[in-house]
Amino acid sequence: MEFLAETSGWLGALAVLAGYLLFSIGRIPNGRTYQSANLIGALALLVNGAWHGAWPSVATNIAWCAIAITALIRLQRMRHADPLPLEAADLGGDELVPPPGPVPLEQVER
Numbered sequence: 001m002e003f004l005a006e007t008s009g010w011l012g013a014l015a016v017l018a019g020y021l022l023f024s025i026g027r028i029p030n031g032r033t034y035q036s037a038n039l040i041g042a043l044a045l046l047v048n049g050a051w052h053g054a055w056p057s058v059a060t061n062i063a064w065c066a067i068a069i070t071a072l073i074r075l076q077r078m079r080h081a082d083p084l085p086l087e088a089a090d091l092g093g094d095e096l097v098p099p100p101g102p103v104p105l106e107q108v109e110r
Contacts, residue, residue: 005051012044032075039068 019037022028042064049057 002051005048008044008051009048012041012046012048015041015044017041030071032072035068035071035075039065039072042068 015037019028019034019041023030023034028034042061046058046061046065049055049061
């Protein structure tokens, strides 16, 4: 059992660090891959921490799991939501309603 706990700890650390590295250098966005790496890594580190009785680490990894699960749920909901318009809405008057959210630089008139 000790071998499984130790292996879990090392694999969890690898998952969290790999996800963070890939996100930090721009290889992956803050999406399902990144949040899944956080969740899997935190679960594995939680197992290791519980085996060793490292309760502050266990509590931290429970919170880490909750954050990752919340992010994954939000990403799933956004995936199924109606897409936001990319162009301003013409209401027939002199005013335009801008699209919600940030506008990509490619769409900005210069």
